[in-house]
Amino acid sequence: YKRYTLLSRVPAFRESATKDSLTETEILDFYTPIIQRLITLMISTSEKPSFIPMLNSKISADNLLLQMSNSMAVLRSDIYYVLVKKTVNESFFERIKVEWMEYRSMELEFFDKAGPTIVQAYQDILKHESSATVITLLEEINKTSNIMLAADAEEWWNNSIKLVENIKDLKSVVVEDILDSVRQKYVDEKNEKNVNLAILLTVIVLVMAIIYFSIKSISDTLSELSTAATRLSLGELGLSISKPTRDVIGNLARAVMTIDTNKQKMAAAAVDIGNGKFDTPLKIRSEKDVIGLAMVDMRTKLLKLSAEQQEKIWMQGSVRTIADSMLGDQDVDNISKHVLQALAKVIGFEVAVFYIAKTPDQLHYVN
Structure with missing residues (x-):
């Protein structure tokens, strides 16, 4: 310098x-x-x-x-x-x-x-x-x-x-x-600009395609959810929803499918209980599971009612069986014998003995 x-x-x-x-x-x-x-x-x-x-x-x-x-x-x-x-x-x-x-x-x-x-x-x-x-x-x-x-x-x-x-x-x-260098630089810059423009347009198209398919997927899922919710409100079960996505809409779809599954289980349990299968398992999902708790309470009450009803039926049948054994012209020994046999049958005993006091000092038994 x-x-x-x-x-x-x-x-x-x-x-x-x-x-x-x-x-x-x-x-x-x-x-x-x-x-x-x-x-x-x-x-x-x-x-x-x-x-x-x-x-x-x-x-x-x-x-x-x-x-x-x-x-x-x-x-x-x-x-x-x-x-x-x-x-x-x-x-x-x-x-x-x-x-x-x-x-x-x-x-x-x-x-x-x-x-x-x-x-x-x-x-x-x-x-x-x-x-x-x-x-x-x-x-x-x-x-x-x-x-x-x-x-x-x-x-x-x-x-x-x-x-x-x-x-x-x-x-x-x-x-x-x-000038040649400037022209070449201009051509290079122009080509680079065209390449960048092409890349930009490609990215825009891809983004628009992604947005379109995302919106379409969300719209289709919401439409299915609306249909499923309507069917659930009418009491239908066994709903079918396309594979949910991993987002909020997908979580909502999975929740609806879970509700449908739980209602199917409740319906099956209700059918079994109605058929007298009171040992049907009922799963309580939480302490706030109103329907589950109500089903358990219903099963308990129905089980108690069924037991009481069976007891009444047994009592009525037993009385009728004993009454039938006393029909006809029978002496005391035969009546006693027939009543004792009917009573043993009703109670379910193998052996029954009925004692008759003919005199204060003598007992007579009938078996």
Whole structure:
């Protein structure tokens, strides 16, 4: 950075300035090209587009080639004027040195910032015979502060214009390369945009499809639930609902199916109890299971009622059996025997004895 801004020359100049008394003109001549280079560098840096980082080196090369061609054009004009007029003054050499110093500083910056291909193309330009002649003359003026006024002005003009034109041609190549890169970048960005757009549209279609099928699934499930609830309200059982989903609607569907299953179990238990199967198991789902508790209470009461009814039937049958055994014209012994047999049968005993007291001292039994 210090090399191509000429700042590297400042420490030596300051040391020289402290030892030797320099005029204001000499100091001004020294700092003028430095200030100009800093201003040029600041402008070129601020104008560099930051939205295409890959083109920074090419854009820097283009900008520097423009400055170099302009600087060389000024140099060639000044020298051509002197060669034509065949006269020179001291300010001429100072001006040429400053201008050549600026050109060299821009050249250093060009070597530092431009890509290797562009730098090689510029170095090939410098190898041309006409370019070498121009560079040699400028270096000689810079070192010796002298110029051969007898030199051919037209030859200088032709050689220097070739160098300037070659630099401009190289600049045109760089510009075209930049434009090609920008066009390619545009095509790449456009293709990427199209790909992103296609992906976005695909995602939108997929999302819409998912939403559609989700809504349809929810709607179908709710429709089935509505039908099932209506059938349950009418007392129907054995409902069928499609496989519930794993969401709130699915939980509701499973709850309805559980209600249907429990009601089927209750209905089957009620049928068994109605058929006298009072040992039918009844599962109480919780202490708040009103229907389950009512079924258990009903079974208990029916079981008690059935037992009482059976007892009444048994009593009535037993009385009728005993009464039947007493029918007919029978003596006491036969009646006693028949009644005793009927009583044993009713009670379920194997042996029964009936004692008859004929006298206070004598018992007679009938079996």
